[in-house]
Amino acid sequence: MSNGISGKVIVITGASSGLGECTARHLSALGAILILGARRTERLQTLVTELEKQGGKAIAVATDVTRKEQVEALIKTAVEKFGRVDVLLNNAGLMQQSRLDSLKTDEWDNMIDVNLKGTLYGIAAVLPYMQAQKSGHIINVSSVAGHKVTPAGSVYCATKHAVRAISEGLRSEVKEWNLRTTIISPGAVATELTDHITEKEIGQGMRDFYKQHAVGPDSFARIVEFALSQPAEVDINEILYRPTSQE
Numbered sequence: 001m002s003n004g005i006s007g008k009v010i011v012i013t014g015a016s017s018g019l020g021e022c023t024a025r026h027l028s029a030l031g032a033i034l035i036l037g038a039r040r041t042e043r044l045q046t047l048v049t050e051l052e053k054q055g056g057k058a059i060a061v062a063t064d065v066t067r068k069e070q071v072e073a074l075i076k077t078a079v080e081k082f083g084r085v086d087v088l089l090n091n092a093g094l095m096q097q098s099r100l101d102s103l104k105t106d107e108w109d110n111m112i113d114v115n116l117k118g119t120l121y122g123i124a125a126v127l128p129y130m131q132a133q134k135s136g137h138i139i140n141v142s143s144v145a146g147h148k149v150t151p152a153g154s155v156y157c158a159t160k161h162a163v164r165a166i167s168e169g170l171r172s173e174v175k176e177w178n179l180r181t182t183i184i185s186p187g188a189v190a191t192e193l194t195d196h197i198t199e200k201e202i203g204q205g206m207r208d209f210y211k212q213h214a215v216g217p218d219s220f221a222r223i224v225e226f227a228l229s230q231p232a233e234v235d236i237n238e239i240l241y242r243p244t245s246q247e
């Protein structure tokens, strides 16, 4: 019996670490064909080699999601090599927490460019193909930060609220093409996400919090599997989850 994943052509952005990397391993073991995008191509290539050794099928495509044409090329590669694109996991993201009065406007730009515009570029690149196929599934990664706003988290939270707003809008617009859309909103998951916070104290506070509470990225991969493996007529709209100990 089909697991709903074997043979599917699945594009993952931000596949070079954390949630994307773990999900690539998980879906490859379930038989997915993977097109993996990120900027750190060496890491992507190492992952592809590992997956191939285990009998998987994957390719790496250098992709900066802030560059519209690179996101288009990522999706185009999937279609050219494998004839279609079944799933986009719009996962690339960046968290640089700071208080607004620190005026870290470059970091605000970074987060808006990667988390918000990057997600939109993914949708823009994949939607015409999925509409033509009359099938497809777009999974956008939001966060607990897409449900509440924390001190020093204003801009990150704003981008993740926006991801949910866009996903909900998308969901309501793609009925006639049979497309599914899912938002996954994780709590603290142990990845490299907290490494990019430049405010020393805030960064340390986040890392301490993560040390205490964070769960493994396999939690996320299992949720992606759950959403993808539903029958075609069932669309998992959103999953919000946290480590059991996280407030």
Ligand code: NDP
Binding pocket: 013, 014, 015, 016, 017, 018, 019, 020, 037, 038, 039, 040, 041, 063, 064, 065, 066, 091, 092, 093, 094, 095, 114, 141, 142, 143, 144, 185, 186, 187, 188, 189, 190, 191, 192, 193, 194
């Ligand atoms: P990581 O920092 O481990 O991974 C982030 C990924 O995003 C990397 O693969 C990175 O690849 C990629 N990325 C960053 N900037 C760009 C860019 N400009 N172009 C392409 N890829 C980019 O963190 P996570 O795995 O935790 O993050 C994945 C997603 O999960 C993010 O959207 C994050 O906001 C979200 N999330 C994470 C939570 C957590 O607690 N870990 C909780 C809630 C949501 P590279 O640098 O090679 O380009």
